[in-house]
Amino acid sequence: MFQRIHFISGLPRSGSTLLAALLRQNPRFHADMSGPLAGLFTSLLGDMSERNEFSMFIDxxxxxxxxxxxxxxFYADASADVVFDTNRGWCVRMPALATLFPQSKVIACVRHVPWIVDSVERLIRQNAFQPSAIFNYSPGGTVYTRANGIAGSDGLLGFAYDALKEAFYGEHANRLMLVQYETLVSQPAKALAAIYDFIGEPTYPHNVDQVEYDATAFDTKAGTPGLHAVRPKVEARERESILPPDLFRRFENDAFWRDPGLNPRGVRIV
Structure with missing residues (x-):
């Protein structure tokens, strides 16, 4: 049985799979892409609520x-000392996680928001003959309708963004750390050192030039090959956006974590 558990959350297309691929190089750690636990957690909460006719037996x-x-x-067969469970939903479960696992921390991956929208759109265009699960396998729409869809309150980006703000400004913000995608890909050693310090674990010599992770089967089933692809070498790559300029500008000021004046609880950001 694992000794400690921590959580990876945050925004989509912001490096959570890359972070898991790096962390799992440490033989003491178990880390993976987004998994089913957050959904099971939510379902169990609902099933144990007053809507259950036997709820009087559940205190x-x-x-x-x-x-x-x-x-x-779920992790009974994990041989690691430390488990990282990944899901964008964990940011809305901070109070529950603080009670269930007092030693746990939440690492939220973030990224300049227009580049998240750009990354999703790029995936859709790369897989022009495969409708994606991101849009319920709908083959229609434009770049604008797709951006509106993921940015909505129940969308891929919108829900995660609102959840992040809830955690960032909530009473358990001291348990939260933000890892910027820009830092992770350009200064991976710095990002990893900050994470180890945050969770109180001894550092490990990660190999950022030889990273391995394969989720081909999952991504193919989701109609989005490349969704969780991780390049072998961690490095920043410059590129031009494929979004129309007005759409890029719509999200340009949404990275609230970049303004120190909007961080009243002193959340650690790397």
Missing amino acids: EGKRQRVLRGLFEN
Whole structure:
């Protein structure tokens, strides 16, 4: 059984899979792409609520033990000392995670927002003959409707963005750390050192020139080959945006974490 658990969350297309691929190089760590635990957690919460006719038999202590057992049983075969579970939904579960796992931290991956929209659009165009699960396999729409769709409150980006702000300004913000994609790809050693310091673990000599991760089967099923692709070498790559200029500008000022004046709780940002 793992000794500690931490959580990777944040915005889509912002390096969470790359971060997991790097962390799992450490033999003491288990890390992976986004998984099903957050969804199972939410379903269990609902099933143990008053909508269940037997809810009178489920008190607060039982709820917590059932939910903690979900993690313990899911990772029962993990040989690692430290587990990182990845899901964009964890930012809205900060109070629950603080109670269930008092030692846990949440590492949120973020990225300049217009480049997230650009990255999604680039994936869609690269897979022009495969409708994506991101848009419920719909083959229609324009770059504008797709941007509006992911930016909506229930969209791929919109939900994660709102969840991030909830955690960033919430009462458990001291348990949160933001890792900027721009830092992760240009200064991976700096980003990793900050993460190790944040979670209180001894550092490990990661190889940023030989990173391995393969989610081909998952991405193909999602109709989005390349969705979780990780390049072998961690490096920043300059490119021009494929978004229309007005659409790029629409999201240009959304990276609130870049303004120190908007960080009243002193969330650590690297």
